[in-house]
Amino acid sequence: MSYQVNEKGYYGDFGGAFIPEMLYPNVEELRSGYLNIMQEEGFQKEFRQLLKDYVGRPTPLYFAERFSEKFGAKVYLKREDLCHTGAHKVNNTIGQILMAKRLGKNRIIAETGAGQHGVATATVCALMGIECVVYMGEIDIKRQAPNVARMKMLGATVVPAKSGSRTLKDATNEAIRDWINNPVDTHYIIGSVVGPHPYPDMVARFQSVISEEVKKQLQEKEGREAPDHVVACVGGGSNAAGIYYHYLDDEKVNIIAVEAAGEGILTGKSAATSALGREGIIHGSKTLLMQTDDGQITEPYSISAGLDYPGVGPLHANLFRTGRGKFISVTDEEAMAAGLQLCKLEGIIPAIETAHALAIFDKRKFEKDEVVVVNLSGRGDKDLNTYIEHFNL
Numbered sequence: 275m276s277y278q279v280n281e282k283g284y285y286g287d288f289g290g291a292f293i294p295e296m297l298y299p300n301v302e303e304l305r306s307g308y309l310n311i312m313q314e315e316g317f318q319k320e321f322r323q324l325l326k327d328y329v330g331r332p333t334p335l336y337f338a339e340r341f342s343e344k345f346g347a348k349v350y351l352k353r354e355d356l357c358h359t360g361a362h363k364v365n366n367t368i369g370q371i372l373m374a375k376r377l378g379k380n381r382i383i384a385e386t387g388a389g390q391h392g393v394a395t396a397t398v399c400a401l402m403g404i405e406c407v408v409y410m411g412e413i414d415i416k417r418q419a420p421n422v423a424r425m426k427m428l429g430a431t432v433v434p435a436k437s438g439s440r441t442l443k444d445a446t447n448e449a450i451r452d453w454i455n456n457p458v459d460t461h462y463i464i465g466s467v468v469g470p471h472p473y474p475d476m477v478a479r480f481q482s483v484i485s486e487e488v489k490k491q492l493q494e495k496e497g498r499e500a501p502d503h504v505v506a507c508v509g510g511g512s513n514a515a516g517i518y519y520h521y522l523d524d525e526k527v528n529i530i531a532v533e534a535a536g537e538g539i540l541t542g543k544s545a546a547t548s549a550l551g552r553e554g555i556i557h558g559s560k561t562l563l564m565q566t567d568d569g570q571i572t573e574p575y576s577i578s579a580g581l582d583y584p585g586v587g588p589l590h591a592n593l594f595r596t597g598r599g600k601f602i603s604v605t606d607e608e609a610m611a612a613g614l615q616l617c618k619l620e621g622i623i624p625a626i627e628t629a630h631a632l633a634i635f636d637k638r639k640f641e642k643d644e645v646v647v648v649n650l651s652g653r654g655d656k657d658l659n660t661y662i663e664h665f666n667l
């Protein structure tokens with residue numbers, strides 16, 4: 275059994291492309307072209323060059339000695355926080371901007387919640403001199419002012435989504451509406467392993483550079499390519515997909531996915547999709563999502579804006595359903611404590627999303643000689659105000 279996508283765009287029961295008919299030509303153009311384009315020598319050359327010289331790859335695989343000592347396992351941190359723009363998201367936006375160019379597009383649209391994907395998209399559009407329009411909920415624009423300013427400095431137009439709850443899902447609806455109206459010249463850059471096929475697979479492939487590097491780095495450090503455990507936080511699931519990718523079908527590697535429990539799974543203020551979600555359709559794919567009895571998407575909550583998403587990508591829904599991935603949820607409180615702990619033990623201030631992944635060491639025991647690789651998905655600069663408020667710094 276493989277945990278990769280099949281030719282029909284499914285991971286087990288999940289995935290597919292559930293889209294309005296008017297979007298079909300856009301998605302079909304991408305679906306029929308993406309694999310060939312990604313395999314072109316010229317594409318690979320340009321992608322690899324930019325990852326190296328612009329993003330700063332390969333990112334280090336760092337043996338966290340004091341952290342390891344404390345928790346009694348060999349813990350390695352994959353330093354995606356050192357990527358240009360401060361997180362893994364840019365791996366995907368670099369890939370997709372090159373894809374857009376190959377498809378002859380000269381305009382980019384994106385949706386963003388916390389603004390991180392908006393910034394990563396605006397960055398690559400500036401790099402390429404391509405017009406960029408980012409849809410963002412009106413509420414999120416108010417909550418995430420620094421990222422709105424960043425996007426504007428990078429030359430993007432930020433359009434407020436004023437309908438519904440005025441958050442991420444409404445921004446997504448606006449972006450889809452735009453794409454329907456501009457099918458010829460516009461590419462829609464989705465920010466995680468979500469959306470209709472081929473997006474989850476395309477984004478996972480762009481992010482798979484993470485585990486490609488881990489294999490080599492672990493070989494050098496441990497004399498083997500595979501760790502015993504691989505750990506990542508899951509919002510939509512792109513940093514997780516990237517670090518799991520080359521280990522998905524190697525069942526000796528234990529896959530651990532960490533979700534945001536918010537104030538607690540049963541409090542009504544949570545984003546723990548595997549615990550609370552049921553099968554449904556969101557953003558054009560069949561997956562697990564948090565919904566009411568009549569199928570309306572529920573508003574998720576997490577202290578970390580990047581995990582505040584009501585679904586997970588279909589790859590992860592399948593890892594959960596099949597038991598291939600072990601899903602653990604971590605509360606706001608636990609994540610904040612784990613974030614501060616990494617600062618003190620290793621001198622690294624993690625993003626609060628990432629802090630969720632680190633919190634599992636307080637919840638779960640590992641053996642002394644086991645190798646655990648954690649995806650350090652992003653740095654905490656953007657979260658400074660949340661840290662300050664939480665700890666009265």
Ligand SMILES: *Cc1c(COP(=O)(O)O)cnc(C)c1O
Binds near residue numbers: 508514651652
């Ligand atoms: C956006 C973000 C995430 C969550 O997104 P995924 O697609 O699940 O990776 C996690 N960590 C950081 C630092 C982020 O910016």
